[in-house]
Amino acid sequence: MALLRRLVTLCTVLACSNVIAADVSTSGLSTSATASATGQVTPLSMFIPDAASRVNLFIGTTNGGHTFPGATIPHGMVKVGMDTDSPGNHAGYDANPIFNATGFSQLHDDGTGGAVPLSLFKLWPFTSCGKGNTFEECQTSIDGRKALRKVLHDGSPDDAAEPGYFSSNLSTNIRVELTSTRRTALHRYTFPKGTKTPRIVVDITNDGQQSSTDPEMELDPDTARVMGGAHFEASFGPGRYHAFTCVDFKGDGYDLGAPKEFGAWLGNFPVKQTVTITQLYTSFTDELGALFTFAPNPNGTTAILARVGVSFISPEQACANAEEEIPDFDFDVVRSTSRAQWSELLGRVQVDPSDVDPEIVDLFYSSMYRTHISPGDYTGENPRWNSTEPYYDSFYCNWDTYRTLYSFMALHDPATFARVVRGMINIQQHEGWLPECRGATAKHYIQGGSNGDPILAEFFVKFHEHAADLSVPADALYQALLADAELQPPNWDLQGRQANIWKSQGYIPSDVWERSGTNSKQVSRTLEYAFDDFTISQVAKVLGRTDDAKKYAQRSENFFNVWNPNVTFPGRKDITGFMQPRFVNGVFNFTDPRHCSIHDPLQSTCFLNAQNHDGFYEGSPIVYSQYVPHDTARLIQLQGGREKFVSRLNFIFDQDYFDSTDEPSQQIPFMYHYANQPGQSTQRSRQVIAEFYNTSVNGLPGNDDSGAMGSYVAFYLAGLYPLPATRQFLLSSPYFREISFKNPVLNTTTTIRANGFQGNPKSGTGGHVFVKSVKIDGKSWESNCFIEWDAFTSGSLIELELTSDINVPCGATSGTLPPSLSTGGYD
Ligand SMILES: *[C@@H]1O[C@H](CO)[C@@H](O)[C@H](O)[C@H]1NC(C)=O
Numbered sequence: 001m002a003l004l005r006r007l008v009t010l011c012t013v014l015a016c017s018n019v020i021a022a023d024v025s026t027s028g029l030s031t032s033a034t035a036s037a038t039g040q041v042t043p044l045s046m047f048i049p050d051a052a053s054r055v056n057l058f059i060g061t062t063n064g065g066h067t068f069p070g071a072t073i074p075h076g077m078v079k080v081g082m083d084t085d086s087p088g089n090h091a092g093y094d095a096n097p098i099f100n101a102t103g104f105s106q107l108h109d110d111g112t113g114g115a116v117p118l119s120l121f122k123l124w125p126f127t128s129c130g131k132g133n134t135f136e137e138c139q140t141s142i143d144g145r146k147a148l149r150k151v152l153h154d155g156s157p158d159d160a161a162e163p164g165y166f167s168s169n170l171s172t173n174i175r176v177e178l179t180s181t182r183r184t185a186l187h188r189y190t191f192p193k194g195t196k197t198p199r200i201v202v203d204i205t206n207d208g209q210q211s212s213t214d215p216e217m218e219l220d221p222d223t224a225r226v227m228g229g230a231h232f233e234a235s236f237g238p239g240r241y242h243a244f245t246c247v248d249f250k251g252d253g254y255d256l257g258a259p260k261e262f263g264a265w266l267g268n269f270p271v272k273q274t275v276t277i278t279q280l281y282t283s284f285t286d287e288l289g290a291l292f293t294f295a296p297n298p299n300g301t302t303a304i305l306a307r308v309g310v311s312f313i314s315p316e317q318a319c320a321n322a323e324e325e326i327p328d329f330d331f332d333v334v335r336s337t338s339r340a341q342w343s344e345l346l347g348r349v350q351v352d353p354s355d356v357d358p359e360i361v362d363l364f365y366s367s368m369y370r371t372h373i374s375p376g377d378y379t380g381e382n383p384r385w386n387s388t389e390p391y392y393d394s395f396y397c398n399w400d401t402y403r404t405l406y407s408f409m410a411l412h413d414p415a416t417f418a419r420v421v422r423g424m425i426n427i428q429q430h431e432g433w434l435p436e437c438r439g440a441t442a443k444h445y446i447q448g449g450s451n452g453d454p455i456l457a458e459f460f461v462k463f464h465e466h467a468a469d470l471s472v473p474a475d476a477l478y479q480a481l482l483a484d485a486e487l488q489p490p491n492w493d494l495q496g497r498q499a500n501i502w503k504s505q506g507y508i509p510s511d512v513w514e515r516s517g518t519n520s521k522q523v524s525r526t527l528e529y530a531f532d533d534f535t536i537s538q539v540a541k542v543l544g545r546t547d548d549a550k551k552y553a554q555r556s557e558n559f560f561n562v563w564n565p566n567v568t569f570p571g572r573k574d575i576t577g578f579m580q581p582r583f584v585n586g587v588f589n590f591t592d593p594r595h596c597s598i599h600d601p602l603q604s605t606c607f608l609n610a611q612n613h614d615g616f617y618e619g620s621p622i623v624y625s626q627y628v629p630h631d632t633a634r635l636i637q638l639q640g641g642r643e644k645f646v647s648r649l650n651f652i653f654d655q656d657y658f659d660s661t662d663e664p665s666q667q668i669p670f671m672y673h674y675a676n677q678p679g680q681s682t683q684r685s686r687q688v689i690a691e692f693y694n695t696s697v698n699g700l701p702g703n704d705d706s707g708a709m710g711s712y713v714a715f716y717l718a719g720l721y722p723l724p725a726t727r728q729f730l731l732s733s734p735y736f737r738e739i740s741f742k743n744p745v746l747n748t749t750t751t752i753r754a755n756g757f758q759g760n761p762k763s764g765t766g767g768h769v770f771v772k773s774v775k776i777d778g779k780s781w782e783s784n785c786f787i788e789w790d791a792f793t794s795g796s797l798i799e800l801e802l803t804s805d806i807n808v809p810c811g812a813t814s815g816t817l818p819p820s821l822s823t824g825g826y827d
């Protein structure tokens, strides 16, 4: 209970939004959910008493996953972790032990592309320096100081991580441990026995891109406090940002006293007794910082704590953050508080692990964990304007996350979701448009449309009745959506849309070059704008703005304007009709449907690149020709009916056009639902998991994209797929006999129970996993293909009857198919 009280007070201090006072000491009790006659489920089954213990933070930490395995609280601003000299060190770390550690820095993103973001204010420990072990011999530069990690018998580096904590043993025999609060990191460096000169470097300038300018730094020779900052380059946009730090040291279990030696350094040259970098000739290199020699512990092991506050406002604020959040340098308390927050948050979703491969349980909680790293809660750290509203950052990018991340949050963490939405609305009120892609307070390039729209709409469609309680202003939310939809910003490549031509033309022509940015990817953008407008129509409908609802629903059908029925897949006459680039005069240009796929004869890439005039972003035309989440019925019609639609889906999988690494493919495995073949969706989605996702360090097929992939996998394992901004979820079977979602805002727990569960086929193929019938609170539910949000608001028991027959239909009538706009869905 002491721990718990601590957790609650700390959370008040840290303004963390939604810590439920779950009594950690009783969470070991396991009670089975029981359905009463009325179907109410009481209480939450605690199958997994400590969900945080099931998280593997190293999934996707080599080979391009770019996942962050360091320490953070849920949506923390500070994400403290190891940086390595590997090529793909976007989140700092690489699990391959051939790479050296170069420092332990305070800020990271998770799973991004672009240039290496953040990774700034690195610390580094030395046991000794050079032959003479003098201060001046310390190789302080990033190349001079780096060292390998110790390697375990199995060939992996001696690194360990769990939610809220990271540790590593370096080849120099120094042990490094890291933990954090929202804006402050706490490091512990344990030096080997006999160390006479424990030294620590503070590096002010080396961010992930080594992009710093105008560094400032001052150290205090008595207390060893270091205050400093610099300007750095944004990762995926044209801007720069200014960040600050404040570092303090303390002996762990002994009095550190004043540092024995101190000085600023420049490259590999520490200069004793200097206290600012202005005392050095700084024009020749941009590597700068502070170095200290501390007293060893005369009575035992020398362990030194470093508390590192960070701010985007000022070094003074970095100090204030640190003093407020970690007043007493108590590593164990900070660590256990972070851990308790994770355990409570992850424990809101409970899965029955019986008859399930433990790796699947780990994969589930690890994936769920990664939905709570970004965006980061930077409240109080917005340098551009003052506001009492929350400020979230690291939307990297909404294009990646809108599809699944926020819908997963809606199930168990609407309070955080509401805070993110409030922060986004506040950005729109000050900048004119919702954030699309953003990092370190700087705008980044848009990838698709204005994909803040589906995020706000997802919140409002599901939680409009609670919006006022959650301090989300409905009017302002709607105005923010309208701004995206109607007003063209001067820099539509950073926020908003090409609204003018979208309104006049109904698609983005491939031969109109508008001022600003990347005049490419016009077909993808057309499809994104169409879906964005659909989500606005759903909000308008909730608000009773019938005319707007109709207008935006009509605009959402504009995807049809880039459909060319006459393009045929090379060598496959039966696969006809594709999304294609179109000129302003209405004539279509041609892009090979294989473009950007692994079978593209030209081997083109579809990344953001102004030189590409092909029309497509991170997906081939054949993938984008499936990309109309709100009106698949119309798509089926365009493709020549259900049979053709299904054979096209099969072709996409069988010929490897399904691209597991990029988001435009994410819904495709579930699309058989719309052709009344939900068993095929169940099998395809399970095959995708079996083939591409696992708990190994390379267990991600592409970047995690700020949790986009994590939330996607969590949904697949839960047997659900979301349709953002609607009240429906596509339904499959969970990988568990039972999975339940506790929603603290609605105060409900919803359980999906798979009756007759017999485990999961390893390869994803076949098995007793197909949904034959559904009961909600004891009453039969007509569709095997979707369930309504109402089941989650009321806290229902959803019982699935399973079968081995893959050919089960959605149900008896056409009303049992998931909704589509053109067939009157969503009303
Ligand atoms: C690790 O650092 C050592 C010493 O600087 C260097 O020789 C080695 O090449 C580095 N490893 C990699 C993968 O860069």
Ligand SMILES: *[C@@H]1O[C@H](CO)[C@@H](O)[C@H](O)[C@H]1NC(C)=O
Residues within 6 Å of the ligand: 158, 159, 160, 167, 168, 169, 175
């Ligand atoms: C590092 O070494 C310590 C013993 O000094 C050990 O307890 C720990 O498990 C090792 N590994 C990590 C990753 O901390």
Ligand SMILES: *[C@@H]1O[C@H](CO)[C@@H](O)[C@H](O)[C@H]1NC(C)=O
Residues within 6 Å of the ligand: 253, 254, 255, 297, 298, 299
């Ligand atoms: C070492 O231990 C002695 C005896 O317990 C104590 O008086 C002294 O303060 C300790 N030294 C440090 C630096 O903590």
Ligand SMILES: *[C@@H]1O[C@H](CO)[C@@H](O)[C@H](O)[C@H]1NC(C)=O
Residues within 6 Å of the ligand: 383, 384, 385, 386
């Ligand atoms: C925010 O308020 C503080 C304190 O009044 C002020 O110093 C600062 O300049 C303000 N920041 C902005 C961006 O307006």
Ligand SMILES: *[C@@H]1O[C@H](CO)[C@@H](O)[C@H](O)[C@H]1NC(C)=O
Residues within 6 Å of the ligand: 564, 565, 566, 588
């Ligand atoms: C497709 O071909 C038909 C028949 O030749 C023609 O009438 C129609 O205009 C063509 N459509 C487009 C978009 O090219």
Ligand SMILES: *[C@@H]1O[C@H](CO)[C@@H](O)[C@H](O)[C@H]1NC(C)=O
Residues within 6 Å of the ligand: 510, 511, 589, 590, 591, 613, 614
């Ligand atoms: C038409 O498409 C081709 C092939 O992708 C491309 O090279 C060309 O630039 C396009 N024309 C225009 C005006 O966009």
Ligand SMILES: *[C@@H]1O[C@H](CO)[C@@H](O)[C@H](O)[C@H]1NC(C)=O
Residues within 6 Å of the ligand: 690, 691, 692, 693, 694, 696, 698, 699, 700, 701
């Ligand atoms: C794990 O997933 C990765 C990435 O998709 C894949 O390359 C690898 O083969 C998988 N490993 C196993 C053991 O399935």
Ligand SMILES: *[C@@H]1O[C@H](CO)[C@@H](O)[C@H](O)[C@H]1NC(C)=O
Residues within 6 Å of the ligand: 747
């Ligand atoms: C939540 O529901 C439980 C059980 O129905 C009830 O005991 C509790 O008071 C409710 N809590 C809130 C905050 O409404």
